[in-house]
Amino acid sequence: MRIVVCLKQIIDPELPASQFRIDAESKRQQPNGHPLVVSPYDENALELALKLKEQTGGHVAVLSVGQSSAVSALRKGLAMGADEAALISDPALEGSDAFGIATALAQGIQKLGHADLVLCGCESGDWADRTVGPIVAETLKIPCVTFVARVERQDRGVRVQRVVEEGYEVWEVTPPVLLTILSDETNIPRYPKVKDIMAASRRPIPPWSVSDLGLDASSVGKAVKRIEIQELTVPTRESRCELLEGDAQEQVATLITRLRERKVI
Amino acid sequence: MAGIVVLSKVENGVPSRSTLELLGGAQRLAAGLQAPVGAALLGQGDATSLYGYGVEIVFRVDHPLLKEYQADLHLIALERIARAAEPQVFLMPGDSLGRDLAARLAFRLKAGVVTEVIDMDVEASGKIPRFTRQAYGGKASAVMVPKAFPVVVTLKPRTFDPAAPAGDKQGREVSVEAPLDPEQARTRLVERVLEETTGVKLEDARVVVSGGRGLGGPEGFDPLVELARILKGAVGASRAATDAGWVPSSMQVGQTGKTVSPDLYVAVGISGATQHVAGITGAKTIVAINTDPESSIFKAAHLGIVGDYKAILPPLIARCRELMGG
Numbered sequence: 001m002r003i004v005v006c007l008k009q010i011i012d013p014e015l016p017a018s019q020f021r022i023d024a025e026s027k028r029q030q031p032n033g034h035p036l037v038v039s040p041y042d043e044n045a046l047e048l049a050l051k052l053k054e055q056t057g058g059h060v061a062v063l064s065v066g067q068s069s070a071v072s073a074l075r076k077g078l079a080m081g082a083d084e085a086a087l088i089s090d091p092a093l094e095g096s097d098a099f100g101i102a103t104a105l106a107q108g109i110q111k112l113g114h115a116d117l118v119l120c121g122c123e124s125g126d127w128a129d130r131t132v133g134p135i136v137a138e139t140l141k142i143p144c145v146t147f148v149a150r151v152e153r154q155d156r157g158v159r160v161q162r163v164v165e166e167g168y169e170v171w172e173v174t175p176p177v178l179l180t181i182l183s184d185e186t187n188i189p190r191y192p193k194v195k196d197i198m199a200a201s202r203r204p205i206p207p208w209s210v211s212d213l214g215l216d217a218s219s220v221g222k223a224v225k226r227i228e229i230q231e232l233t234v235p236t237r238e239s240r241c242e243l244l245e246g247d248a249q250e251q252v253a254t255l256i257t258r259l260r261e262r263k264v265i
Numbered sequence: 266m267a268g269i270v271v272l273s274k275v276e277n278g279v280p281s282r283s284t285l286e287l288l289g290g291a292q293r294l295a296a297g298l299q300a301p302v303g304a305a306l307l308g309q310g311d312a313t314s315l316y317g318y319g320v321e322i323v324f325r326v327d328h329p330l331l332k333e334y335q336a337d338l339h340l341i342a343l344e345r346i347a348r349a350a351e352p353q354v355f356l357m358p359g360d361s362l363g364r365d366l367a368a369r370l371a372f373r374l375k376a377g378v379v380t381e382v383i384d385m386d387v388e389a390s391g392k393i394p395r396f397t398r399q400a401y402g403g404k405a406s407a408v409m410v411p412k413a414f415p416v417v418v419t420l421k422p423r424t425f426d427p428a429a430p431a432g433d434k435q436g437r438e439v440s441v442e443a444p445l446d447p448e449q450a451r452t453r454l455v456e457r458v459l460e461e462t463t464g465v466k467l468e469d470a471r472v473v474v475s476g477g478r479g480l481g482g483p484e485g486f487d488p489l490v491e492l493a494r495i496l497k498g499a500v501g502a503s504r505a506a507t508d509a510g511w512v513p514s515s516m517q518v519g520q521t522g523k524t525v526s527p528d529l530y531v532a533v534g535i536s537g538a539t540q541h542v543a544g545i546t547g548a549k550t551i552v553a554i555n556t557d558p559e560s561s562i563f564k565a566a567h568l569g570i571v572g573d574y575k576a577i578l579p580p581l582i583a584r585c586r587e588l589m590g591g
């Protein structure tokens with residue numbers, strides 16, 4: 001089975017709110033030297049891909065659209081166990097919306113060769129649009145299942161668990177298919193070994209430009225953006241917490257009083 | 266019709282809760298844009314109740330293959346409706362259906378897409394709708410505007426107030442043809458598994474007791490289940506707890522998980538990451554129980570107890586049991 005995992009590099013999403021700043025010009029988060037990481041659900045997707053490969057054999061490629069820094073996200077993917085990595089990087093992609101990114105990813109997936117499974121995170125750790133994966137599927141004209149926690153290989157296809165409000169659904173599908181992956185106890189990302197990190201750091205990952213993909217620069221980027229960010233602001237939050245004093249019994253007694261005053265119990 | 270079309274679901278003759286939330290949003294947008302509201306309806310079901318919420322036209326695809334949800338077939342039907350109705354804004358719920366279909370529908374319509382919208386208004390010109398959503402895990406708020414129409418928009422569940430009835434209006438129904446055939450379905454449903462711990466639906470519960478990594482293991486949820494049972498509430502969890510497999514993913518509260526808006530939310534052993542808090546901003550009273558006084562959850566909470574849940578929960582359960590009986 002040949003699997004492509006789409007990895008997005010983002011600023012660490014677990015950074016405390018107190019260190020979060022906006023760049024008014026680009027309407028994005030200021031990088032300010034904060035650590036860059038692989039978007040969390042993309043790591044779950046890669047872990048799932050690596051487990052499938054361990055069970056049934058195959059080939060796992062990681063693919064990213066981003067600036068040259070995204071090489072480190074791809075190297076992390078290689079260190080975790082991916083066989084191949086490709087970076088799509090081109091100034092023409094700057095200011096792209098989900099459609100521009102998905103166009104580039106879909107072309108990159110085709111350039112990598114045939115894929116049985118294309119895996120994306122269920123949502124990116126910064127904008128969480130949940131749109132890039134489904135648009136890649138449409139571009140490639142393949143089916144799509146979203147918010148998948150588990151994948152099982154079958155004779156003719158795969159069986160996937162899709163998490164929904166009331167529990168989960170089990171779907172069967174014959175590849176090629178795109179799945180967007182949710183975190184689960186079965187896909188907790190592995191820590192790469194030091195020797196694999198070293199080996200990955202020496203792997204060259206020459207970037208592909210938009211024209212390397214056979215795309216016209218005018219089909220991606222700002223000019224074809226369908227949605228614009230008009231404002232980006234940091235909401236002010238006031239802390240209004242009353243910390244309850246005393247030992248456990250006293251804290252609980254005060255809590256009950258407060259909840260009754262507030263008429264919530 | 267060039268207005269707003271709301272993907273609707275009618276259950277036992279009345280609009281579903283999520284449809285009412287969409288209609289509530291649509292009414293506001295329609296007033297600003299001075300545009301009509303239509304409804305998209307798949308399958309059978311009595312549409313008359315929709316007219317009472319300001320819907321003027323119902324666009325319906327009725328086909329036996331739409332009885333059970335299947336993404337490819339639903340998408341073909343929705344595309345047909347969108348082409349017949351030609352709305353400026355196609356509103357969908359930001360639930361598991363919206364996650365599957367919104368972006369794909371936008372692709373087919375060459376439309377823009379904005380997801381997880383928490384507020385909407387119309388620019389002063391009266392022509393351009395503006396959509397507010399959270400970004401960066403709830404650390405920022407973004408206003409998005411479409412550069413062209415149509416635009417497909419999903420609303421974050423449990424964020425918009427359900428629509429109030431808008432008088433006794435009449436509407437009409439348009440039947441839309443969609444050539445569906447089983448071959449178009451590229452995925453096949455094997456089974457649907459329900460996971461519920463207390464019987465009360467998490468999204469509907471008036472009381473939610475949630476646990477996080479601080480509970481230390483699956484057994485840490487036992488007292489939470491007990492407290493929720495006494496308070497006739499539901500149990501939720503942080504992503505750390507669902508990722509660890511202590512409880513099912515469907516119990517996750519937060520950005521990726523569910524939005525809840527109970528009267529009382531009790532966060533036990535949860536640090537209060539912005540992605541978790543994003544799911545509880547509608548809670549009226551938030552109580553935090555955490556050993557770390559510096560924890561961010563105390564910034565989101567109204568009432569805080571710095572302490573070990575193992576020491577706090579037994580007396581809390583005992584006192585609640587006295588008060589509530591059971």
Ligand SMILES: Cc1cc2nc3c(=O)[nH]c(=O)nc-3n(C[C@H](O)[C@H](O)[C@H](O)COP(=O)(O)OP(=O)(O)OC[C@H]3O[C@@H](n4cnc5c(N)ncnc54)[C@H](O)[C@@H]3O)c2cc1C
Binds near residue numbers: 013124504520521555
């Ligand atoms: C894209 C994205 C989406 C996300 N979506 C979600 C989401 O939907 N929901 C969600 O919850 N998270 C989400 N997260 C993850 C989020 O950022 C946090 O990592 C997560 O919420 C942490 O879970 P936690 O608070 O249980 O664990 P921790 O942050 O580890 O906190 C555990 C807390 O327990 C306390 N504690 C320890 N022992 C005890 C004790 N004995 N008694 C009382 N307290 C104790 C500690 O002081 C600590 O504050 C998302 C992250 C990303 C990047």
Ligand SMILES: Nc1ncnc2c1ncn2[C@@H]1O[C@H](COP(=O)(O)O)[C@@H](O)[C@H]1O
Binds near residue numbers: 008063128129
């Ligand atoms: N620039 C990118 N490079 C690679 N993959 C991406 C990129 N942007 C989005 N994706 C993939 O699409 C998923 C969903 O992103 P989003 O639609 O932004 O929530 C991510 O988790 C990634 O798997």
